Amino acid sequence: MDFRFTPEEDAFRQEVRDWLKENLPEGRSGDRFSRTSDDNDANPIIYLEFAKALASNGWVAPHWPEEYGGKGLSVIQQLIFNEEMAYASAPIGYSMIGVGWAGPTIIVYGTDEQKKEHLSRITNAETMWCQGFSEPNAGSDLAALQTKAVRDGDDYVINGQKIWTSGAHYANWMILIARTDQEAPKHKGISYFLVDMSTPGIRTSPLIDMMGNHAFNEVFFEDVRIPRSALLGEENRGWYMATTTLDFERSSIGGAVGGQKLLEDLKAFVSETSFNGQPLKKDERVMRRLADCAVDVELGRILSYRVATLQARGQVPNYESSIAKLFNTEMQFQLGQAGMEIMGLYGQLETDSKWVHLEGRFQRQWMWQTGLKVGGGTTEIQKNIIAQRGLGMPRG
């Protein structure tokens, strides 16, 4: 029962912080109010430049084993690294899929050629990856995916459609799961491919979200011919490969930190603002709401740290990761809600309104969180996982 980091861990945290201070792009110093108004701005220049800066410090994929260009960080060090990146709102989007998904799967299942072709390009921030998983008819029931990959001589021919593909409009490569066996039970007929996004027949179409952002895409495959070497691992084992994440920390600390930043913004806002001459900090209802938020933020971090504790002890988190993800996404949504309530009528204003408070950050968070509560495993699926895999409850 120890909530203190070691001096070495504290020193590492300081090292990350110092580096961020030097290398964060303009306007993203992490200070409140100096962040760009839209943290989900998919500005490719900002992302690529930051990825290059990370690469020059060997920090694109510090979580990876050293032999693959990582730093072999311990679980706690990964936690600290991710926590500091999140707190600084560091624009790490360029490498996210490559580092978190493509790379680890290639490390575990790739041939020597595939490892040689892809891994160092990820750690050098030379390639950007996207994830072709979900389909219009395969969301929570991902295994129901229908995009086909049919063997034709030495190639596969892909036909179908993917949806919610973040960054597909900029990505060079895609990790794709597609059906290679139409007859087999759904989980057993899926294969995993590494697809060059410049292959003819791939068409990307923007999916604009309710805030007007272009982060997601639909990706259409019309007779896309890819070589046999694009197959990763064994045919029809793709479903089981799709959840490979090495020994990454799975604490959802980013979500916890997101909540903390919102809380800090809200505290500052309450501290400095009066409505009708009445200081918000003297309003009991506001302060009680703020207290609730503070408790939830603290709990979010504790639940994330708990996951890291398990992993640091060499255990594999089961439902504990689901709890952390669920709690932290719901918590941020509640925080967005709280901010808007405290602002009253001003809570409905858009970022570029001349009357808006806090650059509209709470409104945006409230809307954006609806996406995070369903992405990466909906809250309801997380609860099913907790109940069935965690608590051993019987399936229906």
Add this chain to the structure above:
Amino acid sequence: MDLGLDEQQELLKNFARDFLEKECPETLVREMEEDEKGYSPDLWQKMAQQGWMGLIIPEDHGGTGMALCELVVLLEEFGRALVPGPFVPTVVLGGVPIMHAGTDEQKSELLPKIAAGDLIMTMALTEPSAKWTADGVQLEAKKDGNDYVLNGTKLFVQDGHVTDKMIVAARTGGSGEDGVTLFIVDSNSDGIGFEVLKTIAADKQSEVTFKNVKVAASAILGSEGKGWEIVEHTKRVATVAACAYLVGLSQMDFDVTLNYAKERVQFGRPIGSFQAIQHKLADAVIDVDGSRFITYKAAWSLQEGEPDADLMISMAKAWTSDASRRVVAHGQQIHGGIGFTKEYKIQLYFRRQKWMELMWGDADYHRELVADKLEV
């Protein structure tokens, strides 16, 4: 940074769990609800033999010299087993203030007896005004030569009627936090009357009346008029203790309920296979786990003297009070009709949850303290 239990804590937990499963079964818990004293002297002695009363008492006063985190581990097991009786009042409401502010004589006289299980104590703090703040202390202590005379009423005094001594918070003057004096009073003193309150948890709280009760000046704990600081210190530990109890209670309520959901068959399948039930229990496990780890953080922060310990304690009590209420509510709901009966065990947890939710400040009370400490 490791939020789990260390080896010593793990041993203590496992031992305590097995011990209490055997020595404090459901039958004893139910028996003590109707019992006049509300605790089993036999169990009391057995616990004393394990060194539990002296767990956090220093070794040179007959204890084991462990720390608050270890006590929290033990108290979670007490909550799980619904251990009845004056353990927490004695160890926390009696022992802690004496360790904090007692003279050498007071410590030497009283702590070893507590550790040995030979002295049962509590603190008489709250009055009919039901406040946790110093202005709630109105019981009068009037100076009379070398003595003081106490007059007034205390209410919600835990296990008062079975104690040998009580630490009584009285007002010798002033107002608010200034002028509160603590007296170590023999419970069988002339003029003290006990009436046990009927509570839904069937724990034994008393109305304690003081009519011209004479106490010597030497009975003062700390110094005259400066007692509130000792109360605050004790409240910190007592609040963490209440959280620990709630964690154990809600974990057990959850365990029983989960088991029931897997076994109870309706519509040709276990009710635990229905998503509505699964989601309630997923919510409940988040509440239980959250309560546990925020309680650990509060205990650790207090033990280590962290600057934000008070904030952590209030966060823990606020969260755990609400979370445990949600858990036992699901416990009742998932059991359906049988949960409503006296005969089935789940109601034992439901009723006691409310008691500990309210003790030492409920969620609203502590949320306000969190708000105050937010530095806004």
